[in-house]
Amino acid sequence: MSPGSRAEGLSPEILRISSRKAALLLRAGLLRAIRDFFDSRDFLEVETPILIGAPAPELHIDPIEAEGGYLQTSPELCMKRLLAAGFKKIYQISKCFRKGERGNLHLPEFTMLEWYHSGIGYRELMTECVELFKFVAGECGSAGKIRFRNHEIDLERPWEYLRVEEAFERWSPIPLAKALRDGDFDIIMVENIEPRLGRNVPSFIYDYPISLGSLARSVPDDGRFAERFEFYVGGLELANGFSELCDPVEQRGRFRNDISARQALGKSCGPMPERFLDALGSMPEAAGIALGVDRMVMVMGGFSDIDSVVAFTPEETAD
Numbered sequence: 001m002s003p004g005s006r007a008e009g010l011s012p013e014i015l016r017i018s019s020r021k022a023a024l025l026l027r028a029g030l031l032r033a034i035r036d037f038f039d040s041r042d043f044l045e046v047e048t049p050i051l052i053g054a055p056a057p058e059l060h061i062d063p064i065e066a067e068g069g070y071l072q073t074s075p076e077l078c079m080k081r082l083l084a085a086g087f088k089k090i091y092q093i094s095k096c097f098r099k100g101e102r103g104n105l106h107l108p109e110f111t112m113l114e115w116y117h118s119g120i121g122y123r124e125l126m127t128e129c130v131e132l133f134k135f136v137a138g139e140c141g142s143a144g145k146i147r148f149r150n151h152e153i154d155l156e157r158p159w160e161y162l163r164v165e166e167a168f169e170r171w172s173p174i175p176l177a178k179a180l181r182d183g184d185f186d187i188i189m190v191e192n193i194e195p196r197l198g199r200n201v202p203s204f205i206y207d208y209p210i211s212l213g214s215l216a217r218s219v220p221d222d223g224r225f226a227e228r229f230e231f232y233v234g235g236l237e238l239a240n241g242f243s244e245l246c247d248p249v250e251q252r253g254r255f256r257n258d259i260s261a262r263q264a265l266g267k268s269c270g271p272m273p274e275r276f277l278d279a280l281g282s283m284p285e286a287a288g289i290a291l292g293v294d295r296m297v298m299v300m301g302g303f304s305d306i307d308s309v310v311a312f313t314p315e316e317t318a319d
Contacts, residue, residue, distance in 0.1 A: 013316060023309045026140060027297045031093065033139035034113060034293075037132050043089040043115060048078035050095060054273040057258040058214065060186075062099040063270065064108070070270060071097035074290055076215070077276040079116055080244065083286055084279040091115035093293065104305040105236070107294065108314060116288035122216075122227040122243040125287035126204050129231055129239060130159060133202065140300045148234035148299050151199045160203040164225075167193050167205055180209055198232035205230050215251065216242030231291070233299050241289030248280040 010018070035045065055063045055070050056077055063070040072078075075094050082090055096112045117125065134155055137143055146153045168176040171192045179185045197203040206229035210218055213226025227243035245251055252272070259269045297309040307313045 017311065017316070020308060020311065023297060023301055023303060024311060026301045027293075027309060029140055030136055030297055030300060031293070033136040034091075034093065034132070036139070037135045038091045038115065041089070043091045043117075044087060046079065046082060046087070046090045046092050047094070048072075048075045048082075048092065050097075052078070054271045054276075056215065056273060056276075057255045057262065057269060059258050059261045059265075062267065064097045064099045073098050074112060075114055076288070076290065077273055079114060079288070080283055080286075081276060081279045083116055083118055083244075083284065084282040088118045088284075089116070102314065104307075105295065107306055107310065110306075111293040113291045113293050113296075114288065116244075116286055118284045118286040120287050121285070122206070122229055122241060122287050125241050125243075125289055126161075126206070126229060126231075129204075129241065129289060129291075130202075136296070137300065142300055146233070146299060147302050149236070149304070151234045153198065153233060154201050157201050159201050160198070162197075162203060162205050163207045164205055164209065165207065167197075171196055176209070180211065185209075185212070194232065194237065195235045198234050198236070203232045205232065213242070213245075214254070215245050217245045236295060236299065237292075238295050238299065239289050239291035241287065244283065244286045244288055246280060246283045246285065248277045251280055252277055 038045065050072050051066060051069050052072050053069050055073050058073070061073050063073050072094070074096055075092050079090060079092060091114065093111065093113050095109060097109050099108065101108050117128065134143075137146060137155060144154070144156055146155065165176055168179065168188070172179060172188050173192065174182075174184065174188070176185075179188050193205075197205060206227075207219060207225040208216070208228040210224055210226050213228055216226040216228040219225045219227055229241055230237050231239040231241070255272060262269050294306050294309050297303070298306060301309065303309055
């Protein structure tokens with residue numbers, strides 16, 4: 001039987017899965033490169049539970065309930081408990097789950113890289129992110145330049161660093177304060193700002209309004225902002241990082257605000273993550289980041305949608 005005749009006998013679904021071979025080979029090499037990078041810097045690879053009792057309350061992230069608990073939306077809380085227990089440099093590549101997230105750039109089950117480094121802040125973490133991305137690009141055959149979304153992105157030129165306030169001054173139709181007051185921050189980011197980030201060189205946008213700081217420490221000399229950044233390539237967000245908030249009282253207050261906001265929208269709320277809050281007072285100064293592995297494969301391979309870089313989409317595993 002010739003190769004052509006064999007392919008003709010395959011179902012459309014098997015043909016779709018087979019067409020992803022190049023992406024899956026790239027993905028495997030990318031995962032090896034990530035581990036090589038961190039292992040060479042004396043980070044410890046850890047595994048934390050996927051099924052947890054209480055995720056962090058976050059306004060726009062809905063966890064999936066399972067067996068009396070929740071599938072993790074991120075390994076963040078457990079990894080920070082490890083920091084509090086004395087582990088100083090840790091990383092993890094894990095499956096995460098978020099209800100209702102499905103689209104060209106979103107999956108309800110996705111792969112996340114998170115790493116935490118005690119003794120540093122968000123600026124040093126940005127540098128670490130640059131070094132990781134360049135290393136992985138080199139190992140995946142994209143050293144120097146990446147072609148993504150019709151943009152040639154130069155990794156060797158100085159990268160862009162832009163405060164959120166400055167980005168709104170450049171590109172937003174309304175000031176940052178009004179966008180926050182009217183609840184239009186997210187839509188302006190998506191429509192007016194994100195498409196302009198990382199088009200020629202990768203971009204960091206940093207110092208988010210404190211109301212969007214989540215678990216981030218506030219900027220010491222300006223409490224209106226949080227030491228939080230996001231990382232973009234070709235208009236696509238790849239990572240979210242920050243200097244960690246280590247004050248359990250302030251963190252509890254932020255969680256309560258998010259729970260109240262969720263309740264106002266009619267969303268369900270899980271229990272307060274008490275074990276995490278109990279450990280937070282023992283956590284050292286640190287910075288941490290969550291990077292979407294599926295999206296990183298998209299960027300490295302020039303793929304336009306997230307379905308192209310996973311072995312099976314959710315629809316292909318449904319009965």
